[in-house]
Amino acid sequence: MSITIEDVAKAAGVSRQTVSRVINRKPGVKPAVRERIEEAIAVLGYVPNLAARRMGGARSFLIMAINDRERTIENWSAGRGNDWVDQMLYGGMLACEERGYHMLFELVDTEEDKAVEQVRRVLTSLQPDGIILTQPHSENEQLMQLLKDRGRPFARIDQPADGEDALSVHFDDAKASHAAVEHLAGLGHQRILLLAGDSHYRASRTRRDGYSAAMKARGLMPEIEEARYSFDQASTVATQWLSKSDRPTAVIAENDEMAFAVLHVADELGVKVPDDLSIISFEDTPGVRFSVPPLTSIRQPTAAMIGRACELLMDAAEGKEVGGEHILPFELKERETTGPAPQ
Amino acid sequence: MSITIEDVAKAAGVSRQTVSRVINRKPGVKPAVRERIEEAIAVLGYVPNLAARRMGGARSFLIMAINDRERTIENWSAGRGNDWVDQMLYGGMLACEERGYHMLFELVDTEEDKAVEQVRRVLTSLQPDGIILTQPHSENEQLMQLLKDRGRPFARIDQPADGEDALSVHFDDAKASHAAVEHLAGLGHQRILLLAGDSHYRASRTRRDGYSAAMKARGLMPEIEEARYSFDQASTVATQWLSKSDRPTAVIAENDEMAFAVLHVADELGVKVPDDLSIISFEDTPGVRFSVPPLTSIRQPTAAMIGRACELLMDAAEGKEVGGEHILPFELKERETTGPAPQ
DNA sequence: CTGAAAGCGCTTACAG
DNA sequence: CTGAAAGCGCTTACAG
Numbered sequence: 177m178s179i180t181i182e183d184v185a186k187a188a189g190v191s192r193q194t195v196s197r198v199i200n201r202k203p204g205v206k207p208a209v210r211e212r213i214e215e216a217i218a219v220l221g222y223v224p225n226l227a228a229r230r231m232g233g234a235r236s237f238l239i240m241a242i243n244d245r246e247r248t249i250e251n252w253s254a255g256r257g258n259d260w261v262d263q264m265l266y267g268g269m270l271a272c273e274e275r276g277y278h279m280l281f282e283l284v285d286t287e288e289d290k291a292v293e294q295v296r297r298v299l300t301s302l303q304p305d306g307i308i309l310t311q312p313h314s315e316n317e318q319l320m321q322l323l324k325d326r327g328r329p330f331a332r333i334d335q336p337a338d339g340e341d342a343l344s345v346h347f348d349d350a351k352a353s354h355a356a357v358e359h360l361a362g363l364g365h366q367r368i369l370l371l372a373g374d375s376h377y378r379a380s381r382t383r384r385d386g387y388s389a390a391m392k393a394r395g396l397m398p399e400i401e402e403a404r405y406s407f408d409q410a411s412t413v414a415t416q417w418l419s420k421s422d423r424p425t426a427v428i429a430e431n432d433e434m435a436f437a438v439l440h441v442a443d444e445l446g447v448k449v450p451d452d453l454s455i456i457s458f459e460d461t462p463g464v465r466f467s468v469p470p471l472t473s474i475r476q477p478t479a480a481m482i483g484r485a486c487e488l489l490m491d492a493a494e495g496k497e498v499g500g501e502h503i504l505p506f507e508l509k510e511r512e513t514t515g516p517a518p519q
Numbered sequence: 520m521s522i523t524i525e526d527v528a529k530a531a532g533v534s535r536q537t538v539s540r541v542i543n544r545k546p547g548v549k550p551a552v553r554e555r556i557e558e559a560i561a562v563l564g565y566v567p568n569l570a571a572r573r574m575g576g577a578r579s580f581l582i583m584a585i586n587d588r589e590r591t592i593e594n595w596s597a598g599r600g601n602d603w604v605d606q607m608l609y610g611g612m613l614a615c616e617e618r619g620y621h622m623l624f625e626l627v628d629t630e631e632d633k634a635v636e637q638v639r640r641v642l643t644s645l646q647p648d649g650i651i652l653t654q655p656h657s658e659n660e661q662l663m664q665l666l667k668d669r670g671r672p673f674a675r676i677d678q679p680a681d682g683e684d685a686l687s688v689h690f691d692d693a694k695a696s697h698a699a700v701e702h703l704a705g706l707g708h709q710r711i712l713l714l715a716g717d718s719h720y721r722a723s724r725t726r727r728d729g730y731s732a733a734m735k736a737r738g739l740m741p742e743i744e745e746a747r748y749s750f751d752q753a754s755t756v757a758t759q760w761l762s763k764s765d766r767p768t769a770v771i772a773e774n775d776e777m778a779f780a781v782l783h784v785a786d787e788l789g790v791k792v793p794d795d796l797s798i799i800s801f802e803d804t805p806g807v808r809f810s811v812p813p814l815t816s817i818r819q820p821t822a823a824m825i826g827r828a829c830e831l832l833m834d835a836a837e838g839k840e841v842g843g844e845h846i847l848p849f850e851l852k853e854r855e856t857t858g859p860a861p862q
Numbered sequence: 863c864t865g866a867a868a869g870c871g872c873t874t875a876c877a878g
Numbered sequence: 879c880t881g882a883a884a885g886c887g888c889t890t891a892c893a894g
Contacts, residue, residue, distance in 0.1 A: 178643050180871055191881045196873060204879055223643040225871055227579065230570040231886045232873030252609035252822070257600045257805035265604070266595035269626060278623065278645065283612060300521050300566040302621065462600035466809035479595070523887055534865045539889060547863055568887055574870045575889030866893080877882080 179222045187216040199224055200234075230303060235493050237277045239486050240304035241268055242295065242313055245283040259461040260478060267479030268308070271486035279486070280304060284313060292318045299326060306489025308333060308482060311377065329492035331485035335378050336501050343492075345485045345502040349379050350386030352474045352506045356428045356456045357390035359472075359508060364517035365426040365454060369417070370400045371410055371438065373430040383430060383458070399424060403434050410437035418445050418453075425517045426454040432461045435471055439513070450515030460509060469512035477504045522565045530559040542567055543577075573646060578836050580620045582829050583647035584611055585638065585656055588626040602804040603821060610822030611651070614829035622829065623647060627656060635661045642669060649832025651676060651825060654720065672835035674828035678721050679844050686835075688828045688845040692722050693729030695817045695849045699771045699799045700733035702815075702851060707860035708769040708797060709739055714756065714781065716748045716773040726773060726801070742767060746777050753780035761788050761796075768860045769797040775804045778814055782856070793858030803852060812855035820847045 181199075185192040190209060197205050198213045205213075216222070230236045241264055251258040261281075268279040282298060284291045291313055298304070299322075307330040313319055314334035320342060323330045332344045353370075360368050370387045373380040388398040401417075403409040410429065417423050418441055429435035435457030439449060447453050449469060457464065460475035481504055488498045524542075528535040533552060540548050541556045548556075559565070573579045584607055594601040604624075611622040625641060627634045634656055641647070642665075650673040656662055657677035663685060666673045675687045696713075703711050713730045716723040731741040744760075746752040753772065760766050761784055772778035778800030782792060790796050792812060800807065803818035824847055831841045 178871095182871080192872080193874090193882085194880060197880090200873085206879060209879085221639070223640045225646065226644045227570040227573040227646065228871030228886095229873075231574050231888085232871070233886060234873055236570065249609070249613075252605055255602070255606075255803065255805060255818075256808075257602045258605050259598070259600045261608070262595055262601050262604060263598075265624070266592070269624075270592075273626075278625075280621065281608070281612075281624065282621075283616075296564070297566045301569045303568065303570065460598065462598060462806065463809050465599075466806050468811060475598075521887095525887080535888080536866085536890090537864060540864090543889085549863060552863085571870095571887030572889075574872085575887070576870060577889060864894085868890090868892100870887105870889085873886085874884090876884100878880085 178225070179220045181222070181224065183220060184213065184216045184222045187220060188213045235305045236303040238280050238302055238304040239268070239272055239277055239306045239308065239489050240280040240282055240298065240302070241308040241310070241482065241485075242282045242284045243310055244286055244312060246286045248283055257462065263478035264310075264482045267481065267483035268486050271483040272490070275490050277305070277486070277490055286312060288316050288318055291316055292322055295319060296322060299328065304328070305493035306330065306486070308485045308489070310334075311379070315378065329489050329498070331489055333481050333485060335382060337378070341499065343485075343488060343499050343502075345481045345488070345504065346379075347477050347481065347504050347506045349382040350389070352458065352508075353383045353386035353428070354390040355506075355508050356458075356474060357387060357394070357396075359456065359510075359514065360426045360428070360454060361394050361396065363426075363454065363514060366396055366517065367399065367424040368396065368426045368428060369424040370398070371413065371427055371429040371434050372400050372402045373405045373434075375402065380430060387428065403437075405431050405433060407433045407437045410434035411441055414438045414441040415445075418442060418447055425452070426456075426514075429455065429457045432457050432459040432464055432471065432473065435473070435513075436463070436467060439467055439471075450513050452518055454515055454517070455513040456508075464511070467513075472511045472514040473509055475507040475509050477506055480504050521568070522563045524565070524567065526563060527556065527559045527565045530563060531556045578648045579646045581623050581645055581647040582611070582615055582620055582649045582651065582832050583623040583625055583641065583645070584651040584653070584825065584828075585625045585627045586653055587629055587655060589629045591626055600805065606821035607653075607825045610824065610826035611829050614826040615833070618833050620648070620829070620833055629655060631659050631661055634659055635665055638662060639665060642671065647671070648836035649673065649829070651828045651832070653677075654722070658721065672832050672841070674832055676824050676828060678725060680721070684842065686828075686831060686842050686845075688824045688831070688847070689722075690820050690824065690847050690849045692725040693732070695801065695851075696726045696729030696771070697733040698849075698851050699801075699817060700730060700737070700739075702799065702853075702857065703769045703771070703797060704737050704739065706769075706797065706857060709860065710742065710767040711739065711769045711771060712760070712767040713741070713743045714753055714770055714772040714777050715743050715745045716777075718745065723773060730771065746780075748774050748776060750776045750780045753777035754784055757781045757784040758788075761785060761790055768795070769799075769857075772798065772800045775800050775802040775807055775814065775816065778816070778856075779806070779810060782810055782814075793856050795861055797858055797860070798856040799851075807854070810856075815854045815857040816852055818850040818852050820849055823847050 181192045272279045310333045314332040336344045391398040457473040460473040464471040492498045524535045615622045657675040679687045734741040800816040803816040807814040835841045
């Protein structure tokens, strides 16, 4: 039905192995022959069948990114969109296309054992050449063990794990916290509160450490409140300390949700942003442009991280030795929630 | 390396064809044997290799949804998110998973010839069992011809094309326009403007027709302005008619961008929403919750449409006869931009 | 109801 | 530098 490698071989008057060599850019084909084959490919419009390539023992040309099922679906079903997924696809699909690969996006259970089983299944059904692990799967030890046992290259979009030499692509959380503190301190703020996420996550712990270090370096006192990334918890916390007269003049929220909560509470209590209170958030989801006022925030390089991870995994699939830690730059997007400290 | 069908056959003491029958739920296997095989599968943790299945002549278990490259990337790179993509994945991935399929998401060029060539390539490289065509590809005749020639089932997420009997899944644009008009007329509005998209698109034409019919049925005069889905064009138009004293008291915008533009212009001109002006938009992207005030809008059943399309295509892949037009219900989400007509 | 044979479209060693 | 052979893990007819 379709044009196969055999048709190309016949047209070019060579064997199919030689055509295979040309397709795979392998050395050892006389230029004249290579040219003849390339022309036949063009004329016939030949496109290799990936299933057959895989069966022949080659790669699958599939890079699989896995995301947390529960959280992803929750965002989708609430109609809140999901910028993390969008940016993953953006960075991942384009990087893969570039080299003839395809990005496969899969939802995997939060529960560790189920996650391992699900990944095991897709590993053998689809045989992806590389796997991208995002939170919380990037901290699932069993999963990483499975991948190592199978010899499948994987990249963690996360900080390096303790005693783990796995490939890891991330941005510098500590430095981002530092930048947020510096931005606020530079505006004259002395009391800067960190509205923290969940200490269960390594990234959150790193941000706290970075924040504390930056504060101390400035001779300021760190103040941390935990609100677990939740709008409601952040509202409760914010209501408590915004009601006092003796309160921080600036807050760094570890995600946009919590920053929105602060904005909301401030509005209710008549606290003006940024005149009376400055806010910086981590995340920079599309909604930050619509808040009133628009949020100043740290923009994570999600697309770039996934793109880089894909490139590294494709390199690995092609036999290159890859590994180590890859740190990508973040941006501090200054919008309208930060201003000089009140007198 | 991995467990294959051969291992299962050996363990169950049968040939691999018999195992294949069980895997594919085909009739003609003695219950006792079937049970024995199923147990062997469970014990060994056997998972079929999809590439091999495909090579053997079976399905690929891949459903491919294609989206417009340019528009998709533009949204992603602007960090605006892309709710359409999110909802496609939401509806598509879950429907596919349900039956052991995978959803493949691809970006295809806007330009018709390029689109055909790109689809041709992925058709033979990945051999998807079904293809979902969204705008503008759902109106690309050449593309549909290619798919028909190849005998690949496809579903258009669009209204049925003239003289085209292809499978089409969509929501009722005319009825949605009608609902918007009824909602506003019910609030006492007499002058209701339609801020239209682009008459190039069939859906837009249908909405206009539905709007006009609904207005006439009420004895009201249709008023249409075209702003091609653009914020800027909608701003220009809105500025013109909001400056007059003799103006519509309500507007229906064909997408959220244009509705935001109207909101923005109204704010600048001191026109109160919804006291002086009511607004309804089509689309319901996540941003509508953040606008001030939150937009009343028609919510398209994107996830449901893609999910349904996947189901139909999987049915087709399994030999079922599918076709015709599938119309899914929309919702009118009443938020805070609609109110009684001013006296 | 079950199995032996052939084949899908490639690639990987292995010869020459 | 090029080709003949074998095989990847399945499925599809075809026998029995």
